[in-house]
Amino acid sequence: MFYIIGIGLTTKQLSLEAKNAILESKEVYIDNYTNILSFGEIKELKETLGKDIIQLNRTELEQKQEYLKNDSCLLVIGNPLSATTHYSLLEELKKRDIEYKIIAGISIFNYRGSFGLYEYKFGKTVSIVYPEKNYFPKSFYDLILDNLKINAHTLCLLDIKVIENRFMSAKEACELLEEIDTDKKLENKTCAMLSGMGSVNEKIITFNFKDYKKLKEYPKPQSLVICADLNEFEKVSVDEYRD
Numbered sequence: 001m002f003y004i005i006g007i008g009l010t011t012k013q014l015s016l017e018a019k020n021a022i023l024e025s026k027e028v029y030i031d032n033y034t035n036i037l038s039f040g041e042i043k044e045l046k047e048t049l050g051k052d053i054i055q056l057n058r059t060e061l062e063q064k065q066e067y068l069k070n071d072s073c074l075l076v077i078g079n080p081l082s083a084t085t086h087y088s089l090l091e092e093l094k095k096r097d098i099e100y101k102i103i104a105g106i107s108i109f110n111y112r113g114s115f116g117l118y119e120y121k122f123g124k125t126v127s128i129v130y131p132e133k134n135y136f137p138k139s140f141y142d143l144i145l146d147n148l149k150i151n152a153h154t155l156c157l158l159d160i161k162v163i164e165n166r167f168m169s170a171k172e173a174c175e176l177l178e179e180i181d182t183d184k185k186l187e188n189k190t191c192a193m194l195s196g197m198g199s200v201n202e203k204i205i206t207f208n209f210k211d212y213k214k215l216k217e218y219p220k221p222q223s224l225v226i227c228a229d230l231n232e233f234e235k236v237s238v239d240e241y242r243d
Helices: 016-023 043-050 058-064 084-095 138-150 170-180 210-212 232-239
Strands: 001-004 027-031 053-056 072-076 100-103 126-128 152-160 189-195 202-207 224-227
Touching: 001 016, 001 084, 016 043, 016 072, 016 100, 027 043, 027 152, 043 053, 053 138, 058 084, 058 224, 126 138, 126 170, 138 152, 138 224, 152 170, 170 189, 189 210, 202 210
Parallel strands: 001 072, 001 100, 027 053, 027 072, 126 152
Antiparallel strands: 152 224, 189 202, 189 224
């Protein structure tokens, strides 16, 4: 059996099922590419579980894949299958005829409406990435507008570059959106910055998009929510988080 285990956003969110699966595994690996912990360090997991945990970079995770074998497990920060990388692992496990099990974990999706938004009003999730030389995809902007057309909120996942120790902030994401939003369709939208969710330092700040430059520095990782029209209950709740 090979387990793909969601361990949550902090070292304190490990479920009993996840812990038992880890303890019965001979070898334990962790995806150190697609996400980072909101709070705590991998060494804390090692001490808590009494197991050595081998960290995998992108090449090891996606190409070498020597860790895909019986009696082993892969720890994923957040929830498994939230990243496309993890779907390719399932195909490879099937090719190798290795039985596997997915164990769910707490992720940012569990927090996206925690400041008072109705869960059923969320539309498609988007990823906002840092622009690079000859590469600056803007499809996330179109998806945000598509969500707004059907009065749906948007959770924006922000770029994470673990090797470079570079993590996009909600403020940086708004800067990129402002550059694209030449018709100012987002200018008067209500937004929310989610910082360090699940940790003792978690912070939620709601603001108007046009005022994003007033955002202060807060712990990473961060996410951004762009709100559609708010009902009366949502308005009252959202206003409680304004700085």
